[in-house]
Amino acid sequence: MDTFGLKIIASDKVFYEGRCRKLIIPAPDGEKGILANHENMVIAIVVGTAKVQLAGEDEWKDLAVGSGFAEIVNNRVTLLVDTAERPEDIDVRRAKEQQERAEEQMRQKQSIQEYYHTQASLARAMNRLRVAKDKRWSGL
Amino acid sequence: MANIREIQSRINSVKDTMKITNAMYMISSSKLTHAKKKLADTEPYFYALQGEISRILRHLPNLRHSYFARREHIPQDQRKIGSIVVTADKGLAGAYNHNIVKLEEEILSKPGIHKLFIVGELGRHYFAKRGVEIDTNFQYTVQKPTMHRARDISGVLLDQFEKGELDEIYIVYTRMENSVQSEAEVIKLLPLERSSFNEMTMPLNVHRETIELYPSAQAVMDSIVPNYVTGMIYGCLVEAYASEHNARMMAMKSATDSAQSLIHDLSIIYNRARQAAITQEITEVCAGARAQQK
Numbered sequence: 407m408d409t410f411g412l413k414i415i416a417s418d419k420v421f422y423e424g425r426c427r428k429l430i431i432p433a434p435d436g437e438k439g440i441l442a443n444h445e446n447m448v449i450a451i452v453v454g455t456a457k458v459q460l461a462g463e464d465e466w467k468d469l470a471v472g473s474g475f476a477e478i479v480n481n482r483v484t485l486l487v488d489t490a491e492r493p494e495d496i497d498v499r500r501a502k503e504q505q506e507r508a509e510e511q512m513r514q515k516q517s518i519q520e521y522y523h524t525q526a527s528l529a530r531a532m533n534r535l536r537v538a539k540d541k542r543w544s545g546l
Numbered sequence: 547m548a549n550i551r552e553i554q555s556r557i558n559s560v561k562d563t564m565k566i567t568n569a570m571y572m573i574s575s576s577k578l579t580h581a582k583k584k585l586a587d588t589e590p591y592f593y594a595l596q597g598e599i600s601r602i603l604r605h606l607p608n609l610r611h612s613y614f615a616r617r618e619h620i621p622q623d624q625r626k627i628g629s630i631v632v633t634a635d636k637g638l639a640g641a642y643n644h645n646i647v648k649l650e651e652e653i654l655s656k657p658g659i660h661k662l663f664i665v666g667e668l669g670r671h672y673f674a675k676r677g678v679e680i681d682t683n684f685q686y687t688v689q690k691p692t693m694h695r696a697r698d699i700s701g702v703l704l705d706q707f708e709k710g711e712l713d714e715i716y717i718v719y720t721r722m723e724n725s726v727q728s729e730a731e732v733i734k735l736l737p738l739e740r741s742s743f744n745e746m747t748m749p750l751n752v753h754r755e756t757i758e759l760y761p762s763a764q765a766v767m768d769s770i771v772p773n774y775v776t777g778m779i780y781g782c783l784v785e786a787y788a789s790e791h792n793a794r795m796m797a798m799k800s801a802t803d804s805a806q807s808l809i810h811d812l813s814i815i816y817n818r819a820r821q822a823a824i825t826q827e828i829t830e831v832c833a834g835a836r837a838q839q840k
Contacts (some may be wrong), residue, residue: 409833417591417693417777418584434769435761449760450747450769475769478600479757488693488773519705523698 408442409461411487412484414469416490429483431476432456440476440483449476449489453529455537468493470537472530490528496538505531550582550823553816557809564805570638571798574791584691585722592781599738600742605757611764613738613771617713623657628712630664630735630779632719632786633669634794635688642793643668643722643732650718653732654678661712663703665783671725690832692788696780703803707736719782720789720821726796728789803837 412426429440432454458467474487508528516524575792631650633643652677662680664670666688673680678779684702705807706712715736721727759766766792 415591415594417588417780419587420590433760434765438760445758447758447760448598448766450766452769474773475598475758475766477601484594484598486591486598486773488697488776510613519701523701 410440410442410444412458412485412488413483414485414487415489426483427461427463428457428459428466430457431485432471443481444478444482444483447478449474449478451475451485453526453533455533456485456490468537470533472498473526476507486512491534493537496534498535500539501531501534501538503521511536514529517538548595550816550819553812553819553832557812557816560805560808560812564802564809567801567805571795571802574795574798576592578788578795581784581791585609585784586787588777588781592777595770595777599681599770599774602757602759605635606759606763611767611771613736613767617739620713623705625713626654626661627653628661628663628715629653629659629732630699630703630717630719630782631664631666631673631674632688632717632782633664634790635668637668638797639790639816640797641791642728643672646671646718646720649730651734658714663699665699666686671686688787689788689811690781691780691783693776696776696783700772700776700779703735704775712736717779717782719786720793721785722789722792725792728792733778735786736779738771738774770810772809820840 407426409425409427412429413423414421427442431440431449432436432438432452433449434452437454438449448505451471456471458499459466470489470491470493471485471487471542472489472520473486477484477486490496492526505528506522508531510530511524512521631646633646637643642784649672650662650669661680662673662678664673664680664682665684665686670680681702683700686699703712703715709714714734717733717735719731719733720728721731
């Protein structure tokens with residue numbers, strides 16, 4: 407099966423660089439799948455779960471990504487997101503605390519801007535928890 | 547000839563000060579390595595983001611977006627100009643803070659309604675005395691820059707820009723050129739200027755690859771630009787943090803060096819005074835003994 411070059415750049419590090427077979431990213435209106443030799447495109451990414459199938463592997467890997475965008479040019483895909491995390495790197499307890507904090511703030515009266523801010527924070531926390539759910543120890 | 551005890555106490559006080567400056571030197575140098583690593587980590591993202599915007603602009607030269615709006619109908623002296631000023635939390639860093647303040651004063655001298663967003667205690671104190679409008683809810687420190695803080699800051703600014711409370715946004719920070727040189731710099735954050743993304747002019751006969759923007763150009767720009775501004779602010783904060791510690795490190799190093807030379811000079815004077823005192827005592831003893839012999 408054909409592969410394409412994938413580079414995932416998060417704001418604090420180059421998260422991944424290598425060949426990839428299939429990629430699914432969360433776009434604003436649903437998920438979008440990318441295969442090799444995709445049309446040149448720039449796609450906005452929202453907070454959510456991205457799935458990748460790397461070259462030479464059959465299983466799907468989940469990633470928690472923050473907002474950003476993906477660029478596909480000449481069979482090379484660059485994912486520029488503000489955060490990218492593997493499920494095993496996610497601290498479930500911290501994510502849970504973040505979620506609780508955001509939910510508490512949501513209940514309070516706040517300005518529109520603060521509201522969006524908390525909403526984004528809540529979305530990130532819930533996304534982390536969702537990605538980490540399949541982890542063995544997440545039940546604790 | 548100075549009193550021996552006075553010189554002694556002077557030497558001790560210089561030694562004590564040297565201990566402090568030396569400790570600050572070490573702290574700054576360890577923080578600097580930390581900041582440099584952070585800078586290296588975030589650079590790929592930062593440059594890729596800039597490259598991407600310039601690529602999109604190149605392919606879609608007619609793109610219209612509110613972040614490009616220059617709002618030219620507003621006359622010069624009515625424009626609301628916001629500047630983020632990144633200073634240190636304290637002094638003792640050579641000319642670091644002074645350069646930033648000087649640059650900001652230049653901006654303030656231009657026409658327009660100015661509003662300051664200050665990061666760092668020292669700048670806040672300085673401009674509070676100057677009587678310029680300062681956003682008081684804007685209480686961020688410069689220590690340990692994080693993405694979270696950059697996101698907070700850019701959220702505030704983008705919000706005010708969209709509401710029309712600000713027409714232009716600048717950031718004043720110190721860029722680290724290399725480990726010995728750093729320079730205070732002003733960057734225009736918003737509105738985005740096409741020319742700043744050094745657009746390449748492409749010859750007409752070259753095949754232009756077309757890039758489709760999904761779901762729409764508007765949605766993609768909405769997603770990229772806030773990220774770009776956040777990334778830019780984060781990058782500036784990290785640069786400033788690294789430069790601050792570099793400046794403090796150098797200032798403390800030279801303070802330690804001059805303390806050492808001061809101690810050297812003082813100990814020479816001290817030894818001279820001590821020898822003079824001994825000589826005088828011997829002369830006195832000898833004179834006394836001779837007087838008794840007679």
